[in-house]
Amino acid sequence: MPPPDVHAAAATAGPMLRAQDVHKRYRHEDVLKGIDLEVASGEVLCLIGPSGSGKSTFLRCINHLERIDAGRLYVDGALVGYRERGDCLYEMHPREICRQRADIGMVFQRFNLFPHLTVLQNVIEAPLRVRREAKAEATERARALLARVGLADKADAYPSRLSGGQQQRVAIARALAMRPKLMLFDEPTSALDPELVGEVLGVMRGLREDEMTMIVVTHEMAFARDAADTVAFMDAGVIVESGPPAEILSHPRHERTRGFLARVIGVRA
Amino acid sequence: MTRVVPLRRPWLWLGSAVVVVLAALLAVSIYRNPNIQHGVILQYQFAPAILAGLRTTVLLALLAAVIGAVLGVLLAVMRLSASPVLRLASGFYTWLLRGTPLLVQILIWGNLALLFEHIGPFRTNDLLTPFVASVIALGLNEGAYMAEIVRAGIIAVDRGQNDAALALGMSHQLALRRIILPQALSVIMPPAGNQFISLLKATSLVSVIAGGDMLTAAENISSANLHTIELMLVATFWYLVLTTIASLGQHYIERRLGKSGVGIHATS
Numbered sequence: 001m002p003p004p005d006v007h008a009a010a011a012t013a014g015p016m017l018r019a020q021d022v023h024k025r026y027r028h029e030d031v032l033k034g035i036d037l038e039v040a041s042g043e044v045l046c047l048i049g050p051s052g053s054g055k056s057t058f059l060r061c062i063n064h065l066e067r068i069d070a071g072r073l074y075v076d077g078a079l080v081g082y083r084e085r086g087d088c089l090y091e092m093h094p095r096e097i098c099r100q101r102a103d104i105g106m107v108f109q110r111f112n113l114f115p116h117l118t119v120l121q122n123v124i125e126a127p128l129r130v131r132r133e134a135k136a137e138a139t140e141r142a143r144a145l146l147a148r149v150g151l152a153d154k155a156d157a158y159p160s161r162l163s164g165g166q167q168q169r170v171a172i173a174r175a176l177a178m179r180p181k182l183m184l185f186d187e188p189t190s191a192l193d194p195e196l197v198g199e200v201l202g203v204m205r206g207l208r209e210d211e212m213t214m215i216v217v218t219h220e221m222a223f224a225r226d227a228a229d230t231v232a233f234m235d236a237g238v239i240v241e242s243g244p245p246a247e248i249l250s251h252p253r254h255e256r257t258r259g260f261l262a263r264v265i266g267v268r269a
Numbered sequence: 270m271t272r273v274v275p276l277r278r279p280w281l282w283l284g285s286a287v288v289v290v291l292a293a294l295l296a297v298s299i300y301r302n303p304n305i306q307h308g309v310i311l312q313y314q315f316a317p318a319i320l321a322g323l324r325t326t327v328l329l330a331l332l333a334a335v336i337g338a339v340l341g342v343l344l345a346v347m348r349l350s351a352s353p354v355l356r357l358a359s360g361f362y363t364w365l366l367r368g369t370p371l372l373v374q375i376l377i378w379g380n381l382a383l384l385f386e387h388i389g390p391f392r393t394n395d396l397l398t399p400f401v402a403s404v405i406a407l408g409l410n411e412g413a414y415m416a417e418i419v420r421a422g423i424i425a426v427d428r429g430q431n432d433a434a435l436a437l438g439m440s441h442q443l444a445l446r447r448i449i450l451p452q453a454l455s456v457i458m459p460p461a462g463n464q465f466i467s468l469l470k471a472t473s474l475v476s477v478i479a480g481g482d483m484l485t486a487a488e489n490i491s492s493a494n495l496h497t498i499e500l501m502l503v504a505t506f507w508y509l510v511l512t513t514i515a516s517l518g519q520h521y522i523e524r525r526l527g528k529s530g531v532g533i534h535a536t537s
Contacts, residue, residue, distance in 0.1 A: 060432075063436055065432055065435060065436065094440060094441065095440065098435075098438045098439065098440050099438065101435060101436055101437070101438045102437065102438025103438075104436070105436075106432075106433075106436035108429060108432065108433060110427075110429055112427070112429040112430060112432060112433035113433075114430065114433070114434075114448055114452075115452065116451045116452055125437070125447065126437035126438060126439065129439065129443055129447065130437060130438040130439055130443075131438075171433075174437070175436075175437070178437060178438065
């Protein structure tokens with residue numbers, strides 16, 4: 001079986017993600033206070049930081065699961081969720097937002113597989129209903145993707161029969177079935193038993209080999225160190241510093257980063 | 270080998286004996302009551318007029334249940350929508366139809382001709398026959414109750430399911446139809462089954478507008494032969510048959526929903 005193609009080519013030569021001064025508030029609380037960030041095509045970015053720092057919220061803004069209150073987010077050169085005319089931003093028609101989301105894969109902390117569908121049905125549901133692919137073709141690709149994440153034999157099982165690590169690998173296959181340009185991972189291993197973390201990170205390392213653009217919110221410092229091209233440290237709604245993992249994780253410039261790393265690595269050691 | 274001796278429960282046995290004796294006494298007192306003519310019951314139990322009424326009762330309940338289910342999903346989705354106008358409209362509907370007696374609603378629909386003599390080019394009484402008025406009154410009322418049941422079912426589905434569906438590029442409608450509602454079903458079915466059993470019995474209220482149901486038929490006969498209790502017992506028998514079948518159906522559906530592993534807790 002040929003290896004499944006997992007991502008579509010970028011439409012433009014520019015960065016895959018560009019965030020400019022992104023703000024988000026919930027009622028009276030500023031969650032994001034001006035995020036500026038660029039992620040190149042094929043780059044792996046790990047977002048680290050204390051809980052409540054806005055990492056997950058930022059990730060959810062990228063595919064417009066959350067509306068932003070100010071700033072601009074571009075994915076592959078296209079403004080997310082809005083259309084710019086003159087100096088006004090008009091929110092898009094839901095249909096267009098769906099089209100944008102279809103090109104952005106997302107993996108959740110709690111997997112969020114559809115419990116009433118089998119593993120195979122989970123993977124082909126969106127290709128069939130959103131992309132309107134032929135069933136035979138979608139099924140063939142789904143089986144190849146499941147083989148790729150090491151779960152070819154689980155195609156007909158229901159999610160409740162799988163371990164957390166297996167569920168998360170299915171969730172990754174489900175996202176890949178849409179041939180995304182960009183993959184978002186929201187703490188993909190945080191809900192897993194420690195011995196199951198490795199199999200999920202292994203699949204993600206494989207995606208990196210295929211030059212998938214990935215933004216990963218994670219507490220796995222070892223993964224950030226050896227799989228990320230860039231590590232960005234977020235705290236209290238801003239990106240405090242970002243750079244190559246060796247620099248950020250070993251020689252952080254900011255006191256807040258140092259404090260966070262001391263706590264995290266202290267816990268791990 | 271060691272023997273396991275279960276705890277003895279003498280009071281349980283005594284209580285059961287008392288219940289059995291009381292039930293037997295009640296049955297005997299009804300059976301030997303000279304005011305009840307068993308022949309009349311047997312004569313009408315399968316009478317064509319009663320059976321025709323039975324058919325109408327079943328038809329009324331099924332039609333009202335279908336209207337109620339469709340309306341209930343619609344109202345529940347409106348109640349959970351982002352639009353304040355839709356939320357308010359749905360809330361008002363539920364408030365009005367749950368807040369007034371079904372009997373009053375049936376009487377209003379049955380007598381609508383007093384309010385509007387014509388609906389468009391038609392005479393109201395030609396359009397709203399007692400049967401049609403009954404279906405509308407029961408269906409609209411059922412919708413208000415189903416709305417709350419469906420809403421509770423939708424809310425019970427983990428929010429992450431909607432996130433995952435939207436993240437895959439599904440529209441809200443598609444996510445609702447393919448992902449949310451199928452999972453909500455296991456929460457919706459038990460109260461919806463109860464609701465259907467209530468509806469089966471509530472159809473009897475349409476006898477006040479001569480809706481043509483089984484109770485209307487029984488009353489028509491008893492007003493002629495004055496055997497009121499006998500004909501109510503005839504009707505009672507058939508209502509029990511209907512609700513028993515409905516209960517068995519509910520039990521069967523719930524077991525099937527349980528078996529397929531479709532539960533809202535299945536992911537954890």
